[in-house]
Amino acid sequence: MTNIREIIYNLGKNAKIASQLIRSVDITKKNIALKNLKKNIELNADKIIEENSKDLDNAVKKNLSPPLINRLKVNKDTINGLIKSINIILELPDPTGKILHEWTQPNGLKFKKISVPLGVIGVIYESRPNVTVDAACISLKSGNALILRGGSDSFYTSKFLVEIISKSFDEAGIPKNIIQMIPTTDRKAVDHLLQMTEYVNVIIPRGGKSLITKIKSTSKIPVIKHLEGICHIYVDHEADLEIAKKVILNSKLRRPEICGATETLLIDEKIKQKAKDLIMPLKELGCEIRGDKFIQSIDKSFINASEADWSTEYLDKILSVKLVNGINEAIHHIQTYSSGHTDCIITENEDSFKTFYNNIDSAIILKNASTQFADGGEFGFGAEIGISTDKLHVRGPVGAQHLTSFKYIIHGSGHERP
Known part of the structure; x- marks a missing residue:
């Protein structure tokens, strides 16, 4: 059997290729993919809840606390919440390709600062399966590839949601592997993911203090932290x-x-x-x-x-x-x-x-x-990957517009530097 390191590195390689291909996909095709996802979630609502019941049964057997079980639970209201979020994200403008600033230097060189995707995002989360859909939608909208690592508590729900998301995106002609899920609950998988500096551009963890502390201390990749909410x-x-x-x-x-x-x-x-x-x-x-x-x-x-x-x-x-x-x-x-x-x-x-x-x-x-x-939906972002308590790059709810960087374009006419 292929070892865990090889599995994770293959995910990284595929994600990097997908992140390069998605840059040329226009907003119309991205929105078709989101509409497909909305339709397929509605069609598969009962099956999603059925898969979630497996996670809930396991949670009870493991004696998880009632609050954790509440975070894990998916019901009709949860499904309606996902649909509402997708509808809002559909209405958002493309956060990439925006001219953030432009100016002309005295020598005639014309400068533009333009928003671009981050690239490949690794999202590590625990018992909230709705993060699977939220992360996929705002990553697609912002032109990023996504590697998901859901917790063992939400494994069945998240796995089925990724199947629905992949099908929906494929139907719209979105590049393959734009969203991938780590297919194991083995914790070594996370350790390998956190070392893949050549493939992954940023890690976003969502979970308890121990998870955030571990990732912060282990990751060689920049981390957008979501610390506890005191x-x-x-x-x-x-x-x-x-x-x-x-x-x-x-x-x-x-x-x-x-x-x-x-x-x-x-x-x-x-x-x-x-x-x-x-x-x-x-x-x-x-x-x-x-x-x-x-x-x-x-x-x-x-x-x-x-x-x-x-x-x-x-x-x-x-x-x-x-x-x-x-x-x-x-x-x-x-x-x-x-x-x-x-x-x-x-x-x-x-x-x-x-x-x-x-x-x-x-x-x-x-x-x-x-x-x-304190929620991305309430801020008008449609959804969030987390609420950043960092100060660099993004702070507060992390929506599609925050999963971008920028690059400079300079136009000249044969300019030579003296």
């Missing part, structure tokens, strides 16, 4: 408390298992008598509250928050809560514990917002809105 909400003393209640509830409990879910709530001590009103709706919906001494005094079911809680991404119905002495202490807490993902302030004071914005160095800052808007 997201905060600070309720200022000049907040509209009705807005605060709604935003806190949605930020934590709409989908507690996603990276945009709030994990820590900070309340200005000037409104500490309103803290119960802000927190109890969460408790009533089954959220565990871990807090400081004052927060614990509100309800006997609230437990002590340890030092570790302030830096924990729960991805579950758990929230750490703390009183702070004004906006400066809130900022200090967030600066200490934030992962640089998404942070929010609830306030009616514009100066307070400006202070918060200028001092919190996260990819996404919200005012009076749920942290769960």
Whole structure:
């Protein structure tokens, strides 16, 4: 049997060839491929859910946590979400071939800076099979080849989705191997992928902290990191408390298992008598509250928050809560514990917002809105490969327009450099 290294290197070689061929494919053909995919997902919806049930059965046998199982689950709503994303991506302009800047030098040389695809992208993800479709669509739209490595938890779902995607793209005449999936769950496959500097241009990991740390330390290829989402909400003393209640509830409990879910709530001590009103709706919906001494005094079911809680991404119905002495202490807490993902302030004071914005160095800052808007779809990108907590190349949701680089074109008329 062919060894794993050979399998992965063949994927890389094929992807590089495909990445060169896709550059000459126009946006019309790409959009036909996306329409084919939308049609084939609709036609195969029941089969997708059937394959997903195999992954869900395995997840139960492995005693995965309920939040992880929720991330893994595909149902009719998930299918509808994929269709909605594809429709939005269809409407997006081609992010490649755009003139980003042009100018003429005094010597008459004419310069253009033009957007181009990155090339070959390796996406490594864990238990979210929707990433398979999202990554394929925005990679195609931006003219990139894609190598996918889904986690063992979502293997059956992702494998079948790749079959549908490949069929859809083939029907539109898209170059073969524009999307490939690593056909094994053996972890050695990832190790080989991370060394293929001659074939792969960038690695995008989506998963837990341990996955990101391993890839960052092992990869010889540039990595666009998606670190954990330790997201905060600070309720200022000049907040509209009705807005605060709604935003806190949605930020934590709409989908507690996603990276945009709030994990820590900070309340200005000037409104500490309103803290119960802000927190109890969460408790009533089954959220565990871990807090400081004052927060614990509100309800006997609230437990002590340890030092570790302030830096924990729960991805579950758990929230750490703390009183702070004004906006400066809130900022200090967030600066200490934030992962640089998404942070929010609830306030009616514009100066307070400006202070918060200028001092919190996260990819996404919200005012009076749920942290769960940290999503490429909500940004109008159609989908995302991840939410980058890096500062170089791309920051925040990574959509099709972010999977590009640029090159310069210079026009002369026999110019010679003196």
